[in-house]
Amino acid sequence: MSRSLATYIALPGTTAEAMEHWHEVFGGQLEILRYGDTPMEDMPFEPDPEAVAHATLILPVGIIAGGDAMDDERDYPVQGTAYSLLYTTSTPDEARGYIEQLVDGGGSVGMPFEQAPWGGWYGQVFDRFGVMWAFSCDDE
Template structure:
């Protein structure tokens, strides 16, 4: 197996719903493994069998992985830029389409998708889970 790197996001019990939503918007192949699907003998703790141990959304341009965060008493705010993903679209039209899909599904605009000072297109949307999606596209399609 060759080395690789993927985004990994630990969500507070919403990983399955978030991954299914991202799969619906972006396509790709989704695999979700719950703790109840595994042999947990010997584990030092007993997680909820419905919690997501590991999920992977494989897209043509990359991989998003994640799991449900263990309740460790930490408060990790999602809405912000700590959890953010950059999607480089093939062009402004694809970026607009995906941006709008996130908005239609309960997201909010962080920065409108507009032509940027560097000539390309850029904007951000926070999905309904609080994760920031930045969209970028070259301006070759529309000048």
């Protein structure tokens, strides 16, 4: 198996919905495996068969993986900067398009996408799942 590194996000029961939304926004190849799709007799716990055991969204720029957090792992907030993804685009218009789709999908702007003091462009959006998406690109 070749080596790779992927972002992994455990969401409180909303992984399938989040992955499907991100797939609509960014495209790519989405695979979702639910606990009910696997042999559950050897599991050390009793998961909801509809819960996401593992999901991957393979994009040209990287991989986002995740699963539903178990009940005892849901006591932490998702909204904030602990879960954040930095997406570097080719043009400001490409970033603006993604930002618009995330906001239209129930998200909110955390930091307006505008020229950054270091040159280039930068902004942040919190999607409806509480995940922060930072967008960056070089000058036009």
